[in-house]
Amino acid sequence: MSETIESLLGEGQSFPPPAHFKKTARVVDAEIYDEANADFEGFWARQAADLVDWVEEWHTVLEWDLPFAKWFVGGKLNASYNCLDRHVEAGHGDQVAYYWEGEPGDARAITYAQLLDDVSQLANALKALGVGKGDRVNIYLGMVPELPMALLACARIGAPHSVVFGGFSADSLRDRINDAEAKVLITGDGAWRRGTIVPLKDIADAAVAECPSIEKVLVLRRTEQDVAWSDGRDVWWHDLVPQQSTNCAPEPMDSEDLLYLLYTSGTTAKPKGIMHTTGGYLTQVCWTHKHVFDLQPDTDVYWCAADVGWVTGHSYIVYGALANRATCVIYEGTPDFPDKDRMWQIVEKYKVTILYTAPTAIRTFMKWGAEWPEKRDLTSLRLLGSVGEPINPEAWVWYWKTIGAERCPVVDTWWQTETGAMMISPLPGATTLKPGSATFPLPGIGADIVDDNGKSVAIPGGGYLVLTRPWPAMLRGIWGDPERYRATYWGRFEGKYFAGDGAKRDADGYFWLLGRVDDVMLISGHNISTAEVEHALVGHPAVAEAAVVGKTDATSGQAIAAFVILRNGFEASDALVEELREHVAETIGPIAKPKSILFTEELPKTRSGKIMRRLLKDVSEDHALGDTTTLADPSVVEGIKARYLAQAPDEA
Ligand code: ATP
């Protein structure tokens, strides 16, 4: 399945931890893997005791009634206490928790002491609105500091939150609120995005009109345009929150109490309400954040450039980052506002040391060109991270060279909304990196690659990625649908969690993620993964980004349809189409040659930046488009469809 990967490995690129990095790294040798794997429950119990403050000790580390897990049973704790109070009590109240950079250029620095006061006031305000322990609160905001505050305020009073990304439509918001039966919605007048206002309140009003469970809407003023008002239901944040007491005792929560619901991105199917609980989740997000990013809380400035609206933000902007007392940067807007060096300007301004972003962003930066980062001083950086999709080796190497100046290890972190925390990822002081590989399961994590019958595939070899043991941050289910939980994740291979992703292990046992198994194409009897063909295309100097799907074809079973974004300075032409087809044939083999290539300015992506191949498949087969509610910009796919049909009417 993987000549491409083979050929990349053939280049022999591997990167041992740099000596300067090892000098201060938290983990420098591999013993920790053996120690954790010898007794994974004991390993996680030690981390829970070390990293998390408990109000009451647990009596049982793990209760495992497949597929239902309970971790640290009997333990009591509060996540917001772990993120805030304990740092202030330990004398770190003056340390900055968040440097916030507004898109228009305004900025705030919020210390741990200030954040604790703000969160406590908001928690009291929620109580005043009738929110009690166990009530769900929906949150629909842009990237303002009040967004993490809202999560923490909910956690403080034991009200599970359900955050909906601030770019989703009224329908998406409505469906998620109704699924969670939330009592209160926290939103704002608007959010800044590329210099214009996203009218959050208008969208929220349209949603809430069809949400019978919502009693109150708390509205933050940010963009200051006039908004419609529903007396009795709507409450201004600035009227209610500042008058509250800054004392709010954190509610002692059971380790297995629901901390939050979060819906998956919907790349492959309709979003599912993923349930995360408190004690195990906090343990694993803390451990991974500290060790995969090698966090040094007294000196690092850490920037996870994701949005709090998806799981990366929950785990690594809010819970893991704050529980570890990180100083974090958060940015409100888009990376090209006012210009394409905004990210790098922020790195320079705050002297960011750790940067965590997504392959889709990295490929966009590649497309824009090195001149943008080159304008800025990036010498503060010491570690780079990637998440969200397989990172193609070209993008990895570009990131490592152009952003990291060949000095910063790049950690590719594989995980999912469902896993809650990182699962397959390097430890940067100990792991020799290979560009494009997420390397190995983290200590304590059991992962394997199996065939159709669930049998472990010999090394080297590829198949389905599965997780072989429970892990502390694992999802506890799908909200309201335990059977769907069992069937989706545990139904395919007996006793194993099936992640939905294909993967391969090379001769050294490194894991290479190959994308969704739904995205594996069957071409003339051969399995070819979309990721392989995409990697081959992106390996051509003209190509910035590529998405590939298999469309039904009378002769070959499936034929490959490719959608390609060119790099700056390259022109679309028939000759280039031929050149790219040849390039794929040379890299993988003639069988993988795309039948059609459409040049496009954009690809359909979720708000978290993932390509939605299922929609491109609908385009290529001229079907009605499937669920587009989680698309960043639904017009993109309509545009592609029109051009696809115009270019290849005979093939549609
Ligand atoms: P849905 O489950 O609704 O289809 P989704 O899977 O896109 O949506 P997420 O939970 O945000 O929702 O994404 C997890 C998926 O992202 C993983 O299953 C994997 O396919 C991909 N992914 C995340 N990180 C990596 C990575 N480092 N390398 C390869 N793939 C990754």
Ligand code: MG
């Ligand atoms: Mg998924």
